[in-house]
Amino acid sequence: MKNEKSLKDTIYNAILEDIFSLEYKPGDILNEKALVEKYECSKSPVREALLELCKDNVLRNIPRYGYEVVKLTMDDVREMIEFRYLLEAGILRKQYSDLTEVHFSILEDIDKQCRKKENTMWEHWSLNTEFHLKLVGFGRNNFAMEELKRCMDRLKRAYTRFCWEQYELELELDTRNHAMIIQALRERDIEKAVQYLARDLNDFGGKNYRFIEEKNM
Numbered sequence: 001m002k003n004e005k006s007l008k009d010t011i012y013n014a015i016l017e018d019i020f021s022l023e024y025k026p027g028d029i030l031n032e033k034a035l036v037e038k039y040e041c042s043k044s045p046v047r048e049a050l051l052e053l054c055k056d057n058v059l060r061n062i063p064r065y066g067y068e069v070v071k072l073t074m075d076d077v078r079e080m081i082e083f084r085y086l087l088e089a090g091i092l093r094k095q096y097s098d099l100t101e102v103h104f105s106i107l108e109d110i111d112k113q114c115r116k117k118e119n120t121m122w123e124h125w126s127l128n129t130e131f132h133l134k135l136v137g138f139g140r141n142n143f144a145m146e147e148l149k150r151c152m153d154r155l156k157r158a159y160t161r162f163c164w165e166q167y168e169l170e171l172e173l174d175t176r177n178h179a180m181i182i183q184a185l186r187e188r189d190i191e192k193a194v195q196y197l198a199r200d201l202n203d204f205g206g207k208n209y210r211f212i213e214e215k216n217m
Contacts, residue, residue, distance in 0.1 A: 007039075007041055007045040008044075008045040008048040008049045008052070009049075011035070011039055011041070011045055011046055011049040012049040012052055012053060014039070015030070015035075015049060015050075015053060016053070016058065019058065019069060019157060019160075020122075020156060020157065020160050021160075022160060024069050025069065026069050026070065026071035026072070027068065027069060027071060028068070028069045029062070029065065029066040029067065029068055029069075030050065030059065030066055030067040030068075030069070031066050031067075032046055032047060032050065032066070032067075035050075050067050053067070054067065056154075057070055057154070058070060058154075058157070072154075072157055072158045076158070077155070077158045077204070077211070078211050080151050080154060080155050080158075081155075081201050081202075081204060081211035081212065082211060082212065083151055084132070084148065084151055084152075084201055085197065085198060085201055085211075085212050087136065087144055087147065087148055087151075088132060088135055088136055088148070088197060089194045089197055089198075091135070091136050091138075091139035091141065091144060092135065092139075092185070092190065092193060092194060092197070093190055093194070094139060095138055095139040095140075096185055096188065096190045096193065097188065098138075099138060099185055101186075103134075103138055104182055104185065104186050106134060107131060107134060107135070107178070107181075107182050108179075108182060110127055110130050110131045110134065111131060111175065111178040111179060111182070113127050114127035114128055114131060114172070114175050114178065115172045115175065117172075121159075124172075124175075125156060125159055128174070128175050129149075129152045129156075131175070131178060132148065132152070133145060133148060133149060133152070135181075136148050155204075158204075159204075173203060174200075174203040174204060175200070175203075176200075176203065177196045177197075177199045177200035177203065178200065180192075180196040180199075181193055181196045181197055181200060184196055195214060198212040198213070198214050199214060202214065
């Protein structure tokens with residue numbers, strides 16, 4: 001049973017990575033039989049992995065046809081960015097006065113790694129995710145951390161869609177506000193920190209989509 005579960009998780013992650021790399025594009029149909037042959041295993045772990053991906057809104061089950069890769073719309077992305085803003089800004093407002101130089105140094109180290117020009121797109125995304133998870137993690141709310149991670153995992157698919165064909169753009173454009181967030185927190189100016197957070201979230205994918213309304217500073 002344990003091996004079956006482990007195999008299910010392996011197949012789940014493999015399919016997800018194929019979606020991230022655009023081997024499977026939005027609208028493509030995944031066939032259970034083909035996946036059984038690809039992974040040389042029984043139907044059970046493949047089916048469980050597919051159903052889990054449906055539960056996570058990555059795939060949509062079409063009876064007697066297959067599993068369709070769900071397309072994320074700009075409205076989907078806007079809702080997720082708005083959710084992130086409400087969650088991250090709320091945690092910062094609650095916790096900012098307790099942050100110390102140790103916390104700021106951790107954030108600065110992650111930001112420094114994130115800005116390395118030799119980073120691949122996925123290394124950049126992973127470090128950007130780590131930066132925001134740390135911001136929320138300092139609030140010591142495990143549920144908030146888990147929800148943010150789920151949101152970031154889903155946004156990773158949108159990041160693929162909006163950035164893959166524009167990889168020649170400077171990836172650090174979508175993290176250019178990290179240093180200002182840290183500095184504002186260091187100065188205990190929570191309103192400025194939240195404003196830079198809004199700018200940071202609006203820079204999703206290296207473009208300014210204006211998902212979050214920014215106040216003048």
